[in-house]
Amino acid sequence: xxxxxxxxxxxxxxxxxxxxxxxxxxxxxxxxxxxxxxxxxxxxxxxxxxxxxxxxxxxxxxxxxxxxxxxxxxxxxxxxxxxxxxxxxxxxxxxxxxxxxxxxxxxxxxxxxxxxxxxxxxxxxxxxxxxxxxxxxxxxxxxxxxxxxxxxxxxxxxxxxxxxxxxxxxxxxxxxxxxxxxxxxxxxxxxxxxxxxxxxxxxxxxxxxxxxxxxxxxxxxxxxxxxxxxxxxxxxxxxxxxxxxxxxxxxxxxxxxxxxxxxxxxxxxxxxxxxxxxxxxxxxxxxxxxxxxxxxxxxxxxxxxxxxxxxxxxxxxxxxxxxxxxxxxxxxxxxxxxxxxxxxxxxxxxxxxxxxxxxxxxxxxxxxxxxxxxxxxxxxxxxxxxxxxxxxxxxxxxxxxxxxxxxxxxxxxxxxxxxxxxxxxxxxxxxxxxxxxxxxxxxxxxxxxxxxx
Amino acid sequence: xxxxxxxxxxxxxxxxxxxxxxxxxxxxxxxxxxxxxxxxxxxxxxxxxxxxxxxxxxxxxxxxxxxxxxxxxxxxxxxxxxxxxxxxxxxxxxxxxxxxxxxxxxxxxxxxxxxxxxxxxxxxxxxxxxxxxxxxxxxxxxxxxxxxxxxxxxxxxxxxxxxxxxxxxxxxxxxxxxxxxxxxxxxxxxxxxxxxxxxxxxxxxxxxxxxxxxxxxxxxxxxxxxxxxxxxxxxxxxxxxxxxxxxxxxxxxxxxxxxxxxxxxxxxxxxxxxxxxxxxxxxxxxxxxxxxxxxxxxxxxxxxxxxxxxxxxxxxxxxxxxx
Numbered sequence: 001x002x003x004x005x006x007x008x009x010x011x012x013x014x015x016x017x018x019x020x021x022x023x024x025x026x027x028x029x030x031x032x033x034x035x036x037x038x039x040x041x042x043x044x045x046x047x048x049x050x051x052x053x054x055x056x057x058x059x060x061x062x063x064x065x066x067x068x069x070x071x072x073x074x075x076x077x078x079x080x081x082x083x084x085x086x087x088x089x090x091x092x093x094x095x096x097x098x099x100x101x102x103x104x105x106x107x108x109x110x111x112x113x114x115x116x117x118x119x120x121x122x123x124x125x126x127x128x129x130x131x132x133x134x135x136x137x138x139x140x141x142x143x144x145x146x147x148x149x150x151x152x153x154x155x156x157x158x159x160x161x162x163x164x165x166x167x168x169x170x171x172x173x174x175x176x177x178x179x180x181x182x183x184x185x186x187x188x189x190x191x192x193x194x195x196x197x198x199x200x201x202x203x204x205x206x207x208x209x210x211x212x213x214x215x216x217x218x219x220x221x222x223x224x225x226x227x228x229x230x231x232x233x234x235x236x237x238x239x240x241x242x243x244x245x246x247x248x249x250x251x252x253x254x255x256x257x258x259x260x261x262x263x264x265x266x267x268x269x270x271x272x273x274x275x276x277x278x279x280x281x282x283x284x285x286x287x288x289x290x291x292x293x294x295x296x297x298x299x300x301x302x303x304x305x306x307x308x309x310x311x312x313x314x315x316x317x318x319x320x321x322x323x324x325x326x327x328x329x330x331x332x333x334x335x336x337x338x339x340x341x342x343x344x345x346x347x348x349x350x351x352x353x354x355x356x357x358x359x360x361x362x363x364x365x366x367x368x369x370x371x372x373x374x375x376x377x378x379x380x381x382x383x384x385x386x387x388x389x390x391x392x393x394x395x396x397x398x399x400x401x402x403x404x405x406x407x408x409x410x411x412x413x414x415x416x417x418x419x420x421x422x423x424x425x426x427x428x429x430x431x432x433x434x435x436x437x438x439x440x441x442x443x444x445x446x447x448x449x450x451x452x453x
Numbered sequence: 454x455x456x457x458x459x460x461x462x463x464x465x466x467x468x469x470x471x472x473x474x475x476x477x478x479x480x481x482x483x484x485x486x487x488x489x490x491x492x493x494x495x496x497x498x499x500x501x502x503x504x505x506x507x508x509x510x511x512x513x514x515x516x517x518x519x520x521x522x523x524x525x526x527x528x529x530x531x532x533x534x535x536x537x538x539x540x541x542x543x544x545x546x547x548x549x550x551x552x553x554x555x556x557x558x559x560x561x562x563x564x565x566x567x568x569x570x571x572x573x574x575x576x577x578x579x580x581x582x583x584x585x586x587x588x589x590x591x592x593x594x595x596x597x598x599x600x601x602x603x604x605x606x607x608x609x610x611x612x613x614x615x616x617x618x619x620x621x622x623x624x625x626x627x628x629x630x631x632x633x634x635x636x637x638x639x640x641x642x643x644x645x646x647x648x649x650x651x652x653x654x655x656x657x658x659x660x661x662x663x664x665x666x667x668x669x670x671x672x673x674x675x676x677x678x679x680x681x682x683x684x685x686x687x688x689x690x691x692x693x694x695x696x697x698x699x700x701x702x703x704x705x706x707x708x709x710x711x712x713x714x715x716x717x718x719x720x721x722x723x724x725x726x727x728x729x730x731x732x733x734x735x736x737x738x739x740x741x742x743x744x745x746x747x748x749x750x751x752x753x754x755x756x757x758x759x760x761x762x763x764x765x766x767x768x769x770x771x772x773x774x775x776x
Contacts, residue, residue, distance in 0.1 A: 210613060222722040276611035279633045282724075283609040417741035427724045431636060450741070 068119035071097040116356035154406025171378035172344035176329040215300035217289025228426030235263035251451035255443035278430035338404035417450035522748035536749035556710040568657025589655035600719030664698035
């Protein structure tokens with residue numbers, strides 16, 4: 001009990017600090033908060049919470065039920081994000097955090113018991129909810145011109161079904177960044193993937209000894225192999241394009257097809273140019289994969305990971321801020337330049353109560369998204385959000401915002417059995433590249449059995 | 454909060470009350486019957502509660518598992534023996550089955566053999582308790598903990614790098630290249646079994662040592678007086694008398710080997726051809742969502758364990774008969 005009080009007061013304290021910050025920010029900003037305009041025009045009669053709304057002008061009252069996957073620190077960040085809206089409208093956000101969101105929404109659609117707003121598991125599920133008639137379009141709810149102008153086009157497309165917007169991105173993250181030690185690699189940004197390979201090799205040869213172009217760490221307990229699955233996904237997306245990628249994730253593209261095989265072979269080339277080879281990649285935990293960037297002499301030139309790896313650089317690699325930087329995934333096939341793999345939190349509306357409409361409109365604004373971003377641990381897909389705590393995150397956000405095509409982690413959207421076999425295939429392939437054909441054939445048979453309903 | 458308290462009280466007080474009430478009731482009913490029927494029915498009525506518990510918690514799940522193993526992944530339609538066919542035709546599961554055979558043979562032989570050797574040897578020294586404590590200690594470590602400890606022992610770094618793994622540090626110090634102990638099949642399975650031996654040797658030793666203390670010294674003394682040397686005493690006197698204890702320990706080890714999961718899951722998670730049947734079962738159920746296949750594996754495991762249990766029970770019966 002005591003603990004809870006302490007935690008609450010801490011949360012309250014941070015909320016207050018954030019609120020002050022936001023108030024300070026928005027008073028300096030030029031645009032008036034859209035949250036104020038939307039609810040004022042909306043009739044505030046049918047409050048979902050059952051309470052009669054406050055009568056004062058602009059105030060909505062009532063409540064909005066929200067279900068999301070965020071718990072712990074992320075939940076605190078979300079609550080901090082909605083706090084200014086709550087203060088302004090007098091409405092309450094009743095938030096429930098759960099990891100089992102897919103089940104809850106699927107059964108909710110059958111029973112009709114749905115939250116007003118919810119985080120959606122992914123674009124595929126979103127489309128299913130739309131087809132079931134459960135999700136409400138957001139075109140007339142949010143400021144569409146501002147949203148499409150400021151948000152990465154790839155992310156707008158992902159939230160759209162039949163020309164109607166159903167999902168907005170509250171936050172996002174980006175994968176496939178090539179990290180390097182600023183004291184080791186000085187050859188400038190590679191324009192193409194081949195150039196990255198060539199320049200990396202030149203630098204590695206310059207270091208001499210055992211140094212290679214890449215460092216790879218595949219070990220991750222029962223999920224060993226996932227870092228390699230990210231490599232392969234990026235090769236599929238950047239080499240063969242989003243259409244092949246989508247078909248492959250949906251189980252309609254064979255693993256033995258030339259496109260997927262080429263992606264595996266490109267990963268095989270990475271392993272061949274990896275410090276210590278495939279055996280060392282299998283023996284190295286992904287957290288420690290970047291350690292050799294910072295050793296003397298360095299063991300490798302590039303490490304491919306998302307922004308999360310910078311924590312590991314500092315903790316296990318002994319690097320300091322400013323010692324590392326990244327290049328976004330360079331072009332492999334000019335036809336698919338600017339394709340980015342990442343993750344994002346889609347948000348949709350199931351009940352179009354005035355409170356829900358108002359909150360969704362607020363959450364789509366850069367002012368709201370800046371709150372979470374400022375607390376760290378998230379990127380915004382919105383160009384206007386610039387409150388990043390450091391330069392690296394700011395640059396990563398730029399890469400995200402400029403994405404022409406955006407795709408979710410493919411493995412995460414495959415059936416679990418498929419994903420598990422994918423990870424295992426990466427480990428087997430890194431250990432013995434000569435087995436590629438039998439590995440892919442085996443993946444085909446898993447594909448045949450795991451997608452069928 | 455309140456309802457939970459009520460439930461707890463009902464269970465703690467109500468359940469014994471219910472059982473006592475049941476006994477009083479059946480005794481009252483039995484008294485109404487003729488004497489012959491009383492004696493016939495009484496034992497059955499008395500063990501009925503225990504039998505029903507056993508039936509509900511053991512027999513029913515077993516039957517249900519067998520039924521599930523004949524159904525598809527939604528546990529709705531019957532698919533015949535398809536799940537068993539998958540189990541015995543998939544190369545991955547066949548590797549698991551092969552590894553379990555290696556586990557059974559090596560774990561049982563090494564844990565019982567080394568345990569017996571230590572039990573017999575430390576029986577003759579003054580510092581016996583200290584020596585036994587050291588050997589017994591690993592049993593107190595959780596399997597997951599042991600797996601993590603031994604992952605450090607088997608750790609690998611490329612040649613020329615500082616070797617943080619104990620084993621590779623020794624190997625490189627002796628002038629050989631470092632080895633990826635956990636990746637090279639089939640020796641990696643043996644590397645995993647050594648971890649299990651490290652844990653279970655203490656258990657075998659303690660049981661065998663206790664049995665050893667139960668052998669009367671006169672027997673051995675008589676043999677020595679008759680001119681038998683120590684090896685002969687062990688082979689002709691000690692070992693035959695220890696045999697029942699060895700059988701119990703060996704059975705335990707065979708079942709442990711069949712159930713091996715934690716060490717494999719933690720150290721290689723079944724990669725590099727080290728998978729075992731229990732890990733495969735876990736994966737089919739929780740990762741792949743295939744309760745049918747997982748149940749089929751469980752049934753195969755059960756069938757494999759049954760003969761071991763059968764032999765054990767027969768041995769117990771024989772011993773009872775001797776007494």
